Every structure is written in structure tokens, then in C-alpha cells.
Amino acid sequence: MSSTQPVPERQAWLALTALCAGLFITLMDQALVAVALPSIRAALDASINQTVWVVAVYLLAFAAPLLVSGRLGDRFGQRNVYLAGMAVFTAAATAAAFAPTIELLIAARAVQGLGASLLNPQPLSIIHRVFAYDRRGAAMGMWSAVASSAGLFGPILGGLIVGSAGWRWVFALYIPFGFLAFVLVALLVPRLPTGVGRIDLVSAALAVVTVLAVTLTLQQGPDLGWPLWLWAVVGAGIAAAALFVGRQFRVSRRGLDALVPPALFGYRNFALGSFSVFTLGFAVYSMNIPIMLFLQTSKGLSAEVAGLMMIPTAVVSLALAPYVGRLTDRTAPGVVSTTGFVSMIAAMLLFAAMMTWQAPVPWLLVPLVLMGAANAMCWAANSAVSMRSLPSDLVGAGSGVYNTSRQVGAVVGAAALGAVMQVGIAHTDFSTAMGLTLVLPALLLLAGATAVRRFQPDSAH
Structure with a gap:
């Protein structure tokens, strides 16, 4: 593979930094807004079902068009579709911040999810097109650090904002950051040629x-x-x-031009990576539910303090991911990914054991730090190995499939863990139920680890 840099490396890194700013706020949303739900319910006199839909409708509108929005980037240009998505996301966030009723808030959230869906697949495609082949792992490391840590920072920021300023400021926060992200992408991301006809x-x-x-x-x-x-x-x-x-x-x-060309799955690493990112989405985006419930219900921590407990995970993940990305460029496919998956399984099982045995809160810092390191290794290496061998005409479709796998995994994980928690609470004490719930994502991650162990050198196709 050629190692020629398609654009000057400094420009490529500036472009990626701009893209990641918008990516962070869209992926942080679920965890950030969830903290505000009790305040929203009280302020707008909403039912439980209406309150749940404030988050649910965003996830639905986010996940459903992902396969299409990846291909839209190929058709109309990834930069243009990203900018359109960010404009829609920010405008809808403004409407949500000023929504006078729960019905209008839910409608605004649906539009906000659509904007997030438009912009979310584009960074992966742009990375593929502006970075040299042997630099994509490092770039994916940065992308993965943002993607994997966004959900971890959500509870921290959400607790601070709702506690000090009120729920409307959760949505108002998106307005300046969305505008800044739009301007940065418009200035720093190059226009790239399009290569797909009609959709x-x-x-x-x-x-x-x-x-x-x-x-x-x-x-x-x-x-x-x-x-x-x-x-x-x-x-x-x-x-x-x-x-x-x-x-x-x-x-x-x-x-x-097929929306999802069957040729995509002829690339072994992409097929395996799409499955393994499903297992990652299942585990990482759902694990906060039993952990937060355990910390607040069993250990009596406030929502703010429980959210702050996630800081070590987020910091370690952010710090290590760029280095892990560079390591992925220099090692055989599967080495870093397998290490990450095994580390994440170990962290999940440690959580399960400590929660079941009612370990003191400080002991939970051990699996929290291990989870941060595992996050960095799993996301960065998985995305780099999965995507970097795809030819340019398939990268937009591949990005849509990859992001859809992750997002559907998150939805399946939340539903599955919710069901397991209900069964556990009916048959054992609360702490044990929360701990045993984490065995399920550990088992699914085992299937993901088996997949990434089968990664092959890119030339093997």
C-alpha cells in the first residue's frame, strides 16, 4: 500500500481535530441528556413515557438513517454532508433549549438525531481520504478517543450543568459548540472529489x-x-x-451503485470489524446503567459524585488512544485489538465481582482505570484495521455500515441489560443483580475478541 500523504499532514490533523469537535457533542448526547430527564419531567409536567422519549427519539432518528448518510457523503461530499448535519443538529438544539412543551421538545430531539446521523459517518470516510495508509491508525486513535470517551463525559457534564443552571442549559450548551464546530470544519476540512452517482x-x-x-x-x-x-x-x-x-x-x-455493496464483505477485516464493533457498542454504551445504579442506590452516592467516578476511565482512554493508534500502524492486525478486548472482559468481570461482594467504592477505581485502557485499545485498533483496506469507492458505504453496527449494538445492549436487571432484581439482592448483569456484556465481548483475533494482514483481502 502507498504511504503517500493525500494532503499535507498538518492539514490532515487540523481537519480531523475540527471533525472530532462535532463528533464529540453528538455522541455525548445520550448520557448528557439522560441526567436532565428528572428535571425535564418536573418542569414540563411530562409522563414517564414522554420523558423516556426525549432520549429514545434521538437514538431512533440517529440510528435509522446511518446506512444512507454514509453514502450521502460519497454522493455530495463528506464535508458538505457533515456541515449540513451540524447545521440541523445545532438548530434543533436551539429549539429544544426553548421548547415550551414536552411534545415540541420530543419533536426537536427527533430533528437533532437526524442531524447527528448525517454528520456521524463522515469523519471515518475523511480520515481514509486525507491520511496516508500508514498514518490512518494514528488518526483512528484520535477519532476513537473522542468516540469512546464522549459517553463517559456525559454524566459528568450533565450533573454539573443541571445542578447549577437547569435542564435547558444542557441543550443551550450545543449552540456555541455546534457553531464553533461548523466554522472549524468549513475552514479546515478540504473539499474532496465525489465518486458516486445517484443513490x-x-x-x-x-x-x-x-x-x-x-x-x-x-x-x-x-x-x-x-x-x-x-x-x-x-x-x-x-x-x-x-x-x-x-x-x-x-x-x-x-x-x-448499491447502497451497501456486497463487495464490502469480501474484505475480511471489515466484516470481522463490523461484528466486533457491534459487541463494543453493546458493552460500552450499556455498562453505565448498572454501574450508576449500583453507585447511587447501593452505595448512596449523589448523581454528581457517581458521574465523577467515571473521570479515570475517560482520562485514561483519551490519553492512551493516540498512542494505541500509532501502535496499530506498526503491529500485526489483531494484536492490539485482542489485548483490548481481553482487558475489557477482565474489567467487566472485576466490576461484576466487586459489585456482587459490595466492595468499598475506592476499589472500583481498579476496573475503571482498566476500562479506560481497554477502551483506547479496542476502539482505535478496531476502526483502523476494519476501515483502512477499503478502496475509496467503498469507504462511505463502509463507514455507514460500521457506524450502524456500533449504534444498533448500543440499542440492543441497553434493552438486553434492562431485561437482565429486571430478572436479577426479582431473584436476588440489588447489588448482586447489578453485578451479575455485567456478565452478559463480558460474554458478548468474548465473541468480539474471537473475531478480532482473526484479523489478517490487509493484503490478504
Whole structure:
């Protein structure tokens, strides 16, 4: 592979820094806004169900179009689609900050999620196009540090903002940061040539229906008691998925641009990485639920102090990820990823043991620090190895698939852990239930570790 830098390296790093500013605030949203939900419910006289939808509708609107938005970057330019997404996200955040009713707040959150979906796949594609092949691991390290730590900083900032200024300032925070991110990307990210013709609208519609059906079912099923109509939604999603897959093969055979080209999965590392990032999304984005409940309910910590407990994880992850990225460029594929997955499994099992045995709070710093190191190794290496061998004409589609895998994993993880927690609480004491819940993500990560161990040198295709 060529190591020629497509743009000057300094310009490439400035571009990535600008992109990461926007990426951080969109990925931080779920954890940040969750802290404000009790205040939102009280201020707007909302029901429990309406309050839950403030977060749920954002995740639905975020996840459903991801397959399409990655391809939109190929069609109209990653920079342009990112800017459009950031403009939509910031405008919707402004509407949310001033929303007078819960219904208008939920509507604004849906639009905000759409904006996040437009911009989220673009940084991976741009990294692939502006960094030399042997520098992409280092770049992915920075991207991964932002992506993996965003959710960890959410509870910290959310607790401080809600406690000192009120819930509306959670959304108002996005306005200056969104504007700054828009300006930085407009100034620092180069315009790149586009390489895809028209987008297959039928495939786009089928993709949105598929992801929407899956995420809606998994989000709402446990709370609604799995009513019959929800199973009909599942059936519609499965049917749409089957039609979508068949259409991708038919479109590709005709020599046209498929939304998700089947050729993507001919790249072994990409196929394995898309599965392993699903397991990462499942584990990392859901583990905070039982840990926070344990700290606040069993140990009696306030929401603010419980959020601050996550600082070691976030700091270690941010500090190590750039170095891990550079190490990924210099080692055989799978070495760093496997080390990261094994470390994350160990951290999950340590959490499970300490929570079950009611260990003193300071002891939890051990798995929290280990989780930070594991985060850095898993995300940076997985994204670098998965994406760097893709040719330019497939990178936008690949970015959409990769981000969708991560996001759907997060939704499945939250739903699965919620169900396991309910079963555990019914059969044992609260602390034991919270601890044993973390065994489930550890088991799924074992499947992810098995996948990344099978990474091969890129030339093996």
C-alpha cells in the first residue's frame, strides 16, 4: 500500500481535530441528556413515557438513517454532508433549549438525531481520504478517543450543568459548540472529489425501515410488555431487511451503485470489524446503567459524585488512544485489538465481582482505570484495521455500515441489560443483580475478541 500523504499532514490533523469537535457533542448526547430527564419531567409536567422519549427519539432518528448518510457523503461530499448535519443538529438544539412543551421538545430531539446521523459517518470516510495508509491508525486513535470517551463525559457534564443552571442549559450548551464546530470544519476540512452517482432511493427506504424497526422494538419492548403490534413491527423490519439484501445484490449485478455493496464483505477485516464493533457498542454504551445504579442506590452516592467516578476511565482512554493508534500502524492486525478486548472482559468481570461482594467504592477505581485502557485499545485498533483496506469507492458505504453496527449494538445492549436487571432484581439482592448483569456484556465481548483475533494482514483481502 502507498504511504503517500493525500494532503499535507498538518492539514490532515487540523481537519480531523475540527471533525472530532462535532463528533464529540453528538455522541455525548445520550448520557448528557439522560441526567436532565428528572428535571425535564418536573418542569414540563411530562409522563414517564414522554420523558423516556426525549432520549429514545434521538437514538431512533440517529440510528435509522446511518446506512444512507454514509453514502450521502460519497454522493455530495463528506464535508458538505457533515456541515449540513451540524447545521440541523445545532438548530434543533436551539429549539429544544426553548421548547415550551414536552411534545415540541420530543419533536426537536427527533430533528437533532437526524442531524447527528448525517454528520456521524463522515469523519471515518475523511480520515481514509486525507491520511496516508500508514498514518490512518494514528488518526483512528484520535477519532476513537473522542468516540469512546464522549459517553463517559456525559454524566459528568450533565450533573454539573443541571445542578447549577437547569435542564435547558444542557441543550443551550450545543449552540456555541455546534457553531464553533461548523466554522472549524468549513475552514479546515478540504473539499474532496465525489465518486458516486445517484443513490438508490428504494434501498434507502428499506434500510431506514429495517433499522427503525429493530431499534424501536428493542427500545420500547421491555417497557410496553411486548404487545402484539410490536411483533408486527419486528416482522416488517425482517421483511424489509430481506428485501434490502436482495436488492443490493441485484443492483450490484447491474453495475450500479448499491447502497451497501456486497463487495464490502469480501474484505475480511471489515466484516470481522463490523461484528466486533457491534459487541463494543453493546458493552460500552450499556455498562453505565448498572454501574450508576449500583453507585447511587447501593452505595448512596449523589448523581454528581457517581458521574465523577467515571473521570479515570475517560482520562485514561483519551490519553492512551493516540498512542494505541500509532501502535496499530506498526503491529500485526489483531494484536492490539485482542489485548483490548481481553482487558475489557477482565474489567467487566472485576466490576461484576466487586459489585456482587459490595466492595468499598475506592476499589472500583481498579476496573475503571482498566476500562479506560481497554477502551483506547479496542476502539482505535478496531476502526483502523476494519476501515483502512477499503478502496475509496467503498469507504462511505463502509463507514455507514460500521457506524450502524456500533449504534444498533448500543440499542440492543441497553434493552438486553434492562431485561437482565429486571430478572436479577426479582431473584436476588440489588447489588448482586447489578453485578451479575455485567456478565452478559463480558460474554458478548468474548465473541468480539474471537473475531478480532482473526484479523489478517490487509493484503490478504
